[in-house]
Amino acid sequence: MDKIKNTINYLLIFGWLAMGCSGFLDEKPDLNMVVPESIEDLRALLDNDVNVMSQDPAYHEVTADNFIVLEQVVNNLPIAVRNAYLWENDIFEGASNPDWRRPYEQIFYSNVVLDQLELISVQQFQSEEFNDLKGSALFYRAYNHFNLMRVFCQPYRAGVNDQGLGIPIRNSSNVNLISSRARLIENLEAIISDLETSLELLPDFAIVKTRPSKNASYALLSRVYLYVGLYQEALDNAEMALGLNRTLLDYNQINPALTRPFVRLNEEVVFNAYMLTLASLVTANALINPELYDSFETNDLRKRLYFNNPNPNHGLVNFRGSYMGDARLFTGLANDELYLIAAECHARLGDLDKAKGLMNEFLGNRYLTGTFQSISESNQTELVRVILMERRKSLMHRGIRWSDLKRLSFEPEFAETLTRTHNGKVLTLSPGDLRFAFEIPLDEIEVYGLEQNPR
Numbered sequence: 001m002d003k004i005k006n007t008i009n010y011l012l013i014f015g016w017l018a019m020g021c022s023g024f025l026d027e028k029p030d031l032n033m034v035v036p037e038s039i040e041d042l043r044a045l046l047d048n049d050v051n052v053m054s055q056d057p058a059y060h061e062v063t064a065d066n067f068i069v070l071e072q073v074v075n076n077l078p079i080a081v082r083n084a085y086l087w088e089n090d091i092f093e094g095a096s097n098p099d100w101r102r103p104y105e106q107i108f109y110s111n112v113v114l115d116q117l118e119l120i121s122v123q124q125f126q127s128e129e130f131n132d133l134k135g136s137a138l139f140y141r142a143y144n145h146f147n148l149m150r151v152f153c154q155p156y157r158a159g160v161n162d163q164g165l166g167i168p169i170r171n172s173s174n175v176n177l178i179s180s181r182a183r184l185i186e187n188l189e190a191i192i193s194d195l196e197t198s199l200e201l202l203p204d205f206a207i208v209k210t211r212p213s214k215n216a217s218y219a220l221l222s223r224v225y226l227y228v229g230l231y232q233e234a235l236d237n238a239e240m241a242l243g244l245n246r247t248l249l250d251y252n253q254i255n256p257a258l259t260r261p262f263v264r265l266n267e268e269v270v271f272n273a274y275m276l277t278l279a280s281l282v283t284a285n286a287l288i289n290p291e292l293y294d295s296f297e298t299n300d301l302r303k304r305l306y307f308n309n310p311n312p313n314h315g316l317v318n319f320r321g322s323y324m325g326d327a328r329l330f331t332g333l334a335n336d337e338l339y340l341i342a343a344e345c346h347a348r349l350g351d352l353d354k355a356k357g358l359m360n361e362f363l364g365n366r367y368l369t370g371t372f373q374s375i376s377e378s379n380q381t382e383l384v385r386v387i388l389m390e391r392r393k394s395l396m397h398r399g400i401r402w403s404d405l406k407r408l409s410f411e412p413e414f415a416e417t418l419t420r421t422h423n424g425k426v427l428t429l430s431p432g433d434l435r436f437a438f439e440i441p442l443d444e445i446e447v448y449g450l451e452q453n454p455r
Contacts, residue, residue: 036113039133042112042113042117045109045112046110046133052102054210054272054273055275055276056147056273056399057148058275059151059278060084060151060399060403061278061402062278063084063085063435064401065289065401066292066392066396066397067286067289067319068287068290069280070285074086078279079093079095086420086427087429090439091439092439096441099151099276100441103145104144106140106141107170108173109140110138111137111172111173113133117133117134117137131201131202135198135199135200136202136211138197139194139198140212142194142198142220143273145169145190145191145194149191150402151438152167152437152440152453153184154406154436155407155409157229160410163184163185165451168181168182168448169186178448179448179450181450195217195221198212202216202217208265209269209271209272210265210272213270213271215241215245215270216270218241219238219333220271220333221233221237222238222342223333225237226341226344231344231348232349234341235341235342238341242339242342245270246335247267248336248339248365251367256305259320260325260327261320262305262322262323264323264324266323268323269330269334271332273332273333274322274329274331274332275328275331275397277327282327282329286318288307288317288318290316292393293316293317295393296393299368300366301367306319306320308320322397331398337395337400339358339362340387340391343355343358344384344388344391347380348380352377356374359375363390402436405418409432409436434453439453
């Protein structure tokens with residue numbers, strides 16, 4: 001127990017140091033203060049999901065279009081939140097950027113575990129715990145490299161922009177290594193390599209869903225492949241994950257009278273993660289886009305479970321349907337996303353019957369019993385459009401929408417232009433806009449000379 005406490009202290013010390021860094025990747029924590037030496041120490045590092053692990057970027061949810069902020073409230077938002085909402089070129093204005101810092105913290109801890117495992121005695125090498133730890137660290141490293149890629153890079157398509165600017169890949173806890181921006185294809189290859197290796201090491205299911213598992217690695221691979229438009233690979237991995245567990249919640253069995261209807265770590269959850277807290281996302285400021293809210297039919301139970309009652313002052317609603325079971329926004333991996341990935345991929349690959357079968361199975365658990373009318377669309381493009389809309393409705397406030405807007409920008413039939421009005425001016429964000437890649441923090445530019453995302 002003392003070793004675990006010391007390891008947590010080490011983790012917190014490093015987190016404290018990182019808060020005041022001149023460049024996050026440049027920090028040199030004193031590893032001699034408390035060096036994690038045993039498997040128990042290393043497990044404690046990865047299990048600290050309350051302070052560091054399993055916390056995902058948040059500001060891209062502000063830049064997306066799932067919620068709106070009343071005109072009179074916008075100017076009172078925190079500066080970075082307001083800038084993100086208004087699609088300003090410089091969101092953080094030189095201030096610390098948690099969407100960059102926290103993923104690289106998690107990557108650092110993952111690399112500490114991987115590097116220290118190399119020093120553990122051969123006798124322990126084949127232990128299940130050793131393999132689980134190594135697989136978990138690889139999963140976390142891939143998970144966070146991917147989060148950084150989809151926030152700080154332009155969308156990727158194989159053969160289109162392979163050499164586009166990626167993010168620095170960190171595969172060692174040695175902070176003296178010089179960082180530079182990789183290429184997008186290199187980011188993708190690193191993410192996939194880590195996840196494929198993790199599949200060889202992790203158990204099918206974790207003891208608790210706050211830990212990675214083989215099920216989670218398949219699910220994350222399906223998310224990654226969908227983002228880069230590799231639909232057969234996305235389908236294969238979604239089906240592997242669903243082959244391990246395809247449980248869906250029956251929303252008829254969820255009590256809408258509860259303030260927070262969903263239970264944390266429920267049966268659909270594959271891997272638990274949540275969005276870094278932003279006040280604008282968990283208070284009355286974040287009002288659901290009326291067009292999105294109106295797209296839910298009366299008998300669609302998501303409408304009852306995801307939102308509170310309309311505010312009598314303006315008729316708009318707030319979101320309350322997080323799978324975290326509280327005000328935090330769930331961003332992890334779950335079976336509902338896997339159903340939607342598999343259905344979209346089947347539709348894109350031409351198997352419309354399988355796509356419709358999956359969607360009907362999925363939506364049948366989301367409507368009031370006996371009221372759902374099966375999808376019968378026979379046009380491939382229109383079926384994909386239906387699935388994309390259901391995806392937006394089911395996965396709202398999970399950090400998915402911004403990624404979808406980016407990946408769909410390659411397809412004129414699905415690409416969208418976002419608009420907002422502020423101070424009498426209509427603001428627009430069009431497909432392919434350079435602002436879809438957040439600016440690299442200025443301190444990282446100064447320390448490493450990283451190439452900034454153009455504006």
